[in-house]
Amino acid sequence: MRIALLSAALLAAYLGQSQTVTPVDPALAEISATVWPLEAVVSPDGSRLANVQTAGAGKSQIFVTGLAAGDAKPARITAGGSDEHGLAWSPDSKQLAFLSDREKAGQLQLYVSPGTGGAARQLTHLTGLLAAPRWSPDGKRIAILFTENLPRAAGPLDPVLPDSGVVESKIYEQRLAVVDAASGGVRQVSPADHYIYEYDWSPDGRSFAVTAAKGAGDDNWWIAQLYTLSAEGGNLRPLYKPGVQQQLAVPRWSPDGKTIVFIGGLMSDEGITGGDIFQVPAAGGAARNLTPGMASSASHLAWPKRSPQLYFAEHFDGGSAISRWDPGTGKIERLWQGDESINPSFQDIGISFTDDGNTSALIRTSWRQPPEVWCGAMGKWGQKTQVNGQRKPLWGDPKSIHWTSDGFHVQGWLLYPVHFDASRKYPMVVAVHGGPASSLKPTWPRPGFNPTLLSQQGYFVLLPNPRGSYGQGEKFAMANVKDFGGGDLRDILAGVDEAIKTAPIDPQRIGITGWSYGGFMTMLTVTQTTRFRAAVAGAGIANWQSYYGENAIDQWMIPYFVASVYDDPAVYAKSSAINFIKRVKTPTLVVVGSGDGECPPPQSYEFWHALKTIGVKTQMVVYPDEGHMFHQPEHQRDVLMRMIQWFNENLR
Numbered sequence: 001m002r003i004a005l006l007s008a009a010l011l012a013a014y015l016g017q018s019q020t021v022t023p024v025d026p027a028l029a030e031i032s033a034t035v036w037p038l039e040a041v042v043s044p045d046g047s048r049l050a051n052v053q054t055a056g057a058g059k060s061q062i063f064v065t066g067l068a069a070g071d072a073k074p075a076r077i078t079a080g081g082s083d084e085h086g087l088a089w090s091p092d093s094k095q096l097a098f099l100s101d102r103e104k105a106g107q108l109q110l111y112v113s114p115g116t117g118g119a120a121r122q123l124t125h126l127t128g129l130l131a132a133p134r135w136s137p138d139g140k141r142i143a144i145l146f147t148e149n150l151p152r153a154a155g156p157l158d159p160v161l162p163d164s165g166v167v168e169s170k171i172y173e174q175r176l177a178v179v180d181a182a183s184g185g186v187r188q189v190s191p192a193d194h195y196i197y198e199y200d201w202s203p204d205g206r207s208f209a210v211t212a213a214k215g216a217g218d219d220n221w222w223i224a225q226l227y228t229l230s231a232e233g234g235n236l237r238p239l240y241k242p243g244v245q246q247q248l249a250v251p252r253w254s255p256d257g258k259t260i261v262f263i264g265g266l267m268s269d270e271g272i273t274g275g276d277i278f279q280v281p282a283a284g285g286a287a288r289n290l291t292p293g294m295a296s297s298a299s300h301l302a303w304p305k306r307s308p309q310l311y312f313a314e315h316f317d318g319g320s321a322i323s324r325w326d327p328g329t330g331k332i333e334r335l336w337q338g339d340e341s342i343n344p345s346f347q348d349i350g351i352s353f354t355d356d357g358n359t360s361a362l363i364r365t366s367w368r369q370p371p372e373v374w375c376g377a378m379g380k381w382g383q384k385t386q387v388n389g390q391r392k393p394l395w396g397d398p399k400s401i402h403w404t405s406d407g408f409h410v411q412g413w414l415l416y417p418v419h420f421d422a423s424r425k426y427p428m429v430v431a432v433h434g435g436p437a438s439s440l441k442p443t444w445p446r447p448g449f450n451p452t453l454l455s456q457q458g459y460f461v462l463l464p465n466p467r468g469s470y471g472q473g474e475k476f477a478m479a480n481v482k483d484f485g486g487g488d489l490r491d492i493l494a495g496v497d498e499a500i501k502t503a504p505i506d507p508q509r510i511g512i513t514g515w516s517y518g519g520f521m522t523m524l525t526v527t528q529t530t531r532f533r534a535a536v537a538g539a540g541i542a543n544w545q546s547y548y549g550e551n552a553i554d555q556w557m558i559p560y561f562v563a564s565v566y567d568d569p570a571v572y573a574k575s576s577a578i579n580f581i582k583r584v585k586t587p588t589l590v591v592v593g594s595g596d597g598e599c600p601p602p603q604s605y606e607f608w609h610a611l612k613t614i615g616v617k618t619q620m621v622v623y624p625d626e627g628h629m630f631h632q633p634e635h636q637r638d639v640l641m642r643m644i645q646w647f648n649e650n651l652r
Contacts, residue, residue: 024453024457030392031445036371037385039052039086040349040363041349042352044354045092045354046358049065049373050065050087058083059080059081061079062078064096078102086131089115091137097111099133109123109130110142110144140181146174146177147172147217148175150172159594187233191236198250199211200251200260203257211225222558226241247266249264252303255306261277261290261301263275263298266559268556274315275297275477276292299314304357308326308328317411321337321338322335322337339366342365361381364381368442397420405495406490411464413440413442414462415461427511428460431454431461431514434519448629449630449640451643467480481562489521510651512532519539520541524580527581527583536646537607539598544573544575547599548572549565552597588607588618593635595626
């Protein structure tokens with residue numbers, strides 16, 4: 001389906017001369033001009049800091065900064081005309097490994113350059129996808145994840161290829177490979193019938209800890225198990241099999257080689273990690289929860305080579321935190337917390353530490369602070385990049401609010417309108433995050449479907465973290481099991497009440513929107529209440545029963561519904577908006593990417609067609625060649641402009 005792209009001028013003309021419209025272009029220009037640091041890695045000895053920065057569409061470049069006094073000027077290691085990322089320092093801090101497609105656009109290869117700069121040496125000449133390079137402890141080998149001959153970008157966020165012929169006739173497995181750092185020779189060491197998701201070298205370099213599953217990689221992450229694997233290759237040795245309502249992420253070997261730690265919890269999306277921290281003996285045995293009852297969600301782990309303590313990042317109360325666990329005492333110490341995000345969404349690289357744990361590097365950002373690299377002692381970091389010094393926030397000021405719902409303490413963010421006037425009443429839009437296992441935290445806006453910019457148009461924007469979200473522990477994260485659109489919707493409605501008590505919001509002019517799980521919540525909400533006067537459903541789910549057989553990642557549903565749709569259709573039916581469709585009165589815009597494998601277009605068609613049939617104002621836009629996350633700038637702009645137009649038309 002072709003789409004007509006909206007301009008700011010068209011938007012203003014459509015609304016009429018009497019309607020005041022704040023130009024969107026300045027805010028979009030600030031977002032588009034933002035340089036995003038993608039990685040920040042401090043060398044093991046603390047002498048240097050390497051970071052990756054965006055350099056245009058699909059391009060990036062690598063810089064290295066000396067950390068000694070008087071040596072703060074960054075040196076560019078790569079030219080910036082290619083896609084370059086995947087930083088890994090050698091154990092002696094003298095070499096930097098990275099991935100680059102400089103030889104052939106779209107085909108990454110492994111390179112090694114001197115840590116102080118100089119010509120990079122190409123190690124591999126492979127066909128397929130390379131990812132996650134990591135040096136062996138002795139510095140003689142580099143492990144990588146390698147998917148041979150992969151015909152498309154990996155990951156469920158990218159457009160799926162249309163099926164043709166025998167479905168599932170070819171499954172591409174991501175395998176663990178070892179590259180000789182001197183000769184460039186490559187050996188694939190993991191079995192050909194398993195997809196390797198994450199890994200870590202053992203301290204002696206003889207083994208790996210891996211998370212892996214058989215079958216298609218995009219779908220089976222939710223049933224991955226923890227294994228060990230000889231660095232020489234061979235069979236995977238099972239170490240830990242999680243229960244149905246637990247997923248695994250971030251395996252890390254203890255410095256003494258005796259145990260492996262990992263994050264385990266109910267997670268809805270690969271790469272968006274949250275849960276408790278578990279430890280299992282490397283030789284086999286029962287796993288132990290190190291953080292039972294923790295009122296936050298661990299998101300990343302780091303165990304420095306010469307540090308007795310394990311460090312971990314957290315989702316906490318709508319923001320971020322960093323703590324450490326002492327294996328000797330079992331105590332957890334909170335080291336830092338802030339109302340901000342650390343490291344990019346969907347690419348959480350965690351925190352980089354020196355071998356002694358005394359220096360760390362990370363990327364920090366909030367709604368008021370554009371992304372920059374920081375490095376130094378924990379909580380006393382100094383800003384090491386100045387790539388966004390000219391950027392200005394052109395959206396509203398944030399306020400963290402709290403409320404009670406069904407005995408739960410719920411947190412959310414309320415963004416105020418730009419040029420707020422306390423004597424006026426304003427409309428408000430509720431923006432529900434995806435997941436549902438995620439956390440809405442302050443972060444500098446990105447291009448695309450971004451409700452933050454509605455504050456720039458004169459709206460309050462409520463961004464709730466209802467039950468099912470990260471940030472308040474596993475009990476809270478699991479509170480929406482078998483109850484999608486039930487308790488979480490009550491949390492959101494209670495948040496609307498709290499926002500109205502907090503600020504001058506017109507209760508007759510409230511809208512709702514969201515993407516992915518937020519798109520589902522938007523569709524379901526308008527079937528349960530007429531409180532919202534306008535809605536925009538992005539990549540939503542209208543019918544869980546039909547969705548089960550349509551999406552490319554059905555394994556994620558079993559932990560939440562506890563049974564397949566074939567075994568318990570009723571639990572899927574009760575959360576399906578289509579079963580209550582005749583109640584809808586709310587004008588609803590529906591948008592989706594044509595190649596979305598996570599929330600396929602038929603779900604949006606089903607909802608839109610029903611609204612059109614029963615006479616509810618609606619419109620549907622399908623964006624060609626887009627997956628669950630939009631990549632084409634013209635589509636990122638258009639979907640934002642259409643959202644603004646829809647709310648301006650129906651709430652003003």
